[in-house]
Amino acid sequence: MAGTDRQRELLAEGPAIILVEPQLGENIGMVARAMANFGLAELRLVRPRDGWPNEKARAAASRADHVIDAVRVFDDLSSAVADLNFIYATTARPRDNFKLVRGPEEASLDLRARHASGQKTGILFGRERWGLTNEEVAMADEIVTFPVNPAFASLNVAQAVLLMSYEWMKGGGKGVSPYDHRQTPATREHLNSLFAYLDRVLSERGYFRTADKKPKMMDNLRGLFTRPAFTVEELAVLRGVLVCLEKFSPNKPKGRVVNEED
Structure with a gap:
């Protein structure tokens, strides 16, 4: 019209x-x-x-x-x-x-x-x-x-x-049930911060077997962490766990990590 x-x-x-x-x-x-x-x-x-x-x-x-x-x-x-x-x-x-x-x-x-x-x-x-x-x-x-x-x-x-x-x-x-207002959905900025952290600590610990496989493995991690639609609170809990694991394994040797993609 x-x-x-x-x-x-x-x-x-x-x-x-x-x-x-x-x-x-x-x-x-x-x-x-x-x-x-x-x-x-x-x-x-x-x-x-x-x-x-x-x-x-x-x-x-x-x-x-x-x-x-x-x-x-x-x-x-x-x-x-x-x-x-x-x-x-x-x-x-x-x-x-x-x-x-x-x-x-x-x-x-x-x-x-x-x-x-x-x-x-x-x-x-x-x-x-x-x-x-x-x-x-x-x-x-x-x-x-x-x-x-x-x-x-x-x-x-x-x-x-x-x-x-x-x-x-x-x-x-159309009537659709609203989402729970009690928790704050995570923004892409929160997720990108987590991915940057994962990139660093996983690289330091040899998770990425070869440089050419790293992009695909990071894509898989992004897919894993974006699918559940995390809230800010959930990401904070997850990151706290990861930081704790990093903090208390300072002497762990950098070697090839066995993971599910092997």
């Missing part, structure tokens, strides 16, 4: 939409328009190829100026998601990891429940040509994928955002 009724309430809430290395300004603009159509307003860009601001994006947004004007640009994905409590990664390709995979309707209802409980959430969308890397998917808590024709599964980024935005709006009237 062309045009906008300026007398009606402008809906602007919900999960942040995060585009990783988007290429064309027109695609960013169409994403902003799709978001505005269905009540989303927070758009984050990670290293947009043609820089920002981008007049082609504004033109393609078709008056979704409130989305374009509020765009935030980040140098890396870690910074873009640091303040979020829960993240979905969109992908059409099978992934070798431990993450739960949901459809768009189920994922959107979950996002509604988290939003109602005060959590900050986001949805990752990859590059136009080849999507998200395994490392980027590993930074999310769960995966959302679309029921598409297996012989023609590719969606452009604006289509993918449109589908998720529509499901977000559609789920607005």
